[in-house]
Amino acid sequence: MTVSTSRSTTEADNLWNQCAHAFAQWTAGDSGALDDLVALMTPVLWHVVRAYRLSEETAEDVIQTTWLAMVRRREAIIEPAAIGGWLTTTARREAWRVSKTATRAVAVEDDELAFRLPQQRSAEVAAVEIDENRQLWAAVDELPERCRRLLRIVAFENRPDYSRLAVDLGMPVGSIGPTRGRCLAKLRVALMQTGDLP
Amino acid sequence: MTELTREALLGVVRRVWRERDPVPADLVAKMQAVVATETLDLDYELLVLVERSRELTGARGGSAYTLQFAHGDVALLVRAAAEEQPGDGGRLDGWLAPATAMTVRAALVTDEREWTTDVDSRGRFEFRDLPSGLFRLWLTPRDSDLRAFGTPAFEL
Numbered sequence: 001m002t003v004s005t006s007r008s009t010t011e012a013d014n015l016w017n018q019c020a021h022a023f024a025q026w027t028a029g030d031s032g033a034l035d036d037l038v039a040l041m042t043p044v045l046w047h048v049v050r051a052y053r054l055s056e057e058t059a060e061d062v063i064q065t066t067w068l069a070m071v072r073r074r075e076a077i078i079e080p081a082a083i084g085g086w087l088t089t090t091a092r093r094e095a096w097r098v099s100k101t102a103t104r105a106v107a108v109e110d111d112e113l114a115f116r117l118p119q120q121r122s123a124e125v126a127a128v129e130i131d132e133n134r135q136l137w138a139a140v141d142e143l144p145e146r147c148r149r150l151l152r153i154v155a156f157e158n159r160p161d162y163s164r165l166a167v168d169l170g171m172p173v174g175s176i177g178p179t180r181g182r183c184l185a186k187l188r189v190a191l192m193q194t195g196d197l198p
Numbered sequence: 199m200t201e202l203t204r205e206a207l208l209g210v211v212r213r214v215w216r217e218r219d220p221v222p223a224d225l226v227a228k229m230q231a232v233v234a235t236e237t238l239d240l241d242y243e244l245l246v247l248v249e250r251s252r253e254l255t256g257a258r259g260g261s262a263y264t265l266q267f268a269h270g271d272v273a274l275l276v277r278a279a280a281e282e283q284p285g286d287g288g289r290l291d292g293w294l295a296p297a298t299a300m301t302v303r304a305a306l307v308t309d310e311r312e313w314t315t316d317v318d319s320r321g322r323f324e325f326r327d328l329p330s331g332l333f334r335l336w337l338t339p340r341d342s343d344l345r346a347f348g349t350p351a352f353e354l
Binding site for chain 1: 208210211212213229
């Protein structure tokens with residue numbers, strides 16, 4: 001199986017550094033850098049916000065609100081290095097607020113997430129990939145829901161603020177770290193059981 | 199077999215979610231277009247979307263939804279609907295409360311086109327025959343002592 005093992009530690013760090021650079025350039029007058037920042041962080045915001053069980057439409061609204069807030073408050077964001085965290089924190093706060101409004105929140109059921117076949121590939125390659133994907137998906141699906149949500153947020157963020165996460169997930173602050181550890185341990189076991197891992 | 203590190207496990211989580219719930223293909227471009235409109239004019243209050251609801255699709259086809267925006271005591275309800283005849287474009291109906299004399303611009307986010315109308319004495323306004331696309335509404339009061347408002351972008 002082709003699970004990446006080495007790049008990951010630097011993946012979020014690299015992204016956050018690129019964001020800090022783009023934000024600094026934009027606030028210094030380079031308007032094109034804003035497009036770079038939006039391209040870098042929109043995918044991260046998508047995954048973080050969707051962990052709050054929002055519909056696609058509502059998730060897009062939350063992401064838009066986040067970007068508009070950044071543009072409008074850019075002068076109040078004193079530390080460009082922290083822009084990645086500022087964006088994800090703002091998006092999570094808004095996602096949490098919106099998810100409390102019952103009529104707008106739509107549970108994302110697993111069977112709603114249509115299975116998407118890789119396009120334009122040979123049947124043989126596709127079959128192997130599908131099999132691998134199914135195993136990985138199954139391993140993630142076996143986790144308790146709280147684990148799935150917590151790990152999705154943690155995976156796409158860079159060292160999120162635990163006190164805010166605790167409020168969002170309805171957990172005591174002190175339990176986020178241990179819970180994350182337990183969730184990762186469960187995932188590790190599930191992946192080991194699927195067979196040939198790296 | 200090597201032990202799976204924490205980062206490797208989080209890498210699996212990222213891979214799974216990227217595959218099963220991918221970012222919508224046009225989302226980055228939409229957000230880039232939206233922030234571009236925001237940098238041009240900051241001298242207004244941003245109305246916040248407080249509720250979105252979709253109406254049941256009518257027998258004749260078209261779909262409609264309502265958006266409710268608010269800022270302080272100001273509330274704006276917008277109904278966006280496809281016209282009943284194909285090719286007729288879309289319409290927006292707005293209700294502003296409290297009713298205030300304002301000029302309303304419906305501006306496409308993706309290009310320069312825009313349409314203008316006025317809020318009537320009951321707080322209502324409408325646009326007809328709009329193309330489909332991503333719009334923002336800009337409300338400018340006749341009385342220059344009052345604040346101008348803008349909405350986030352929404353799809354027609």
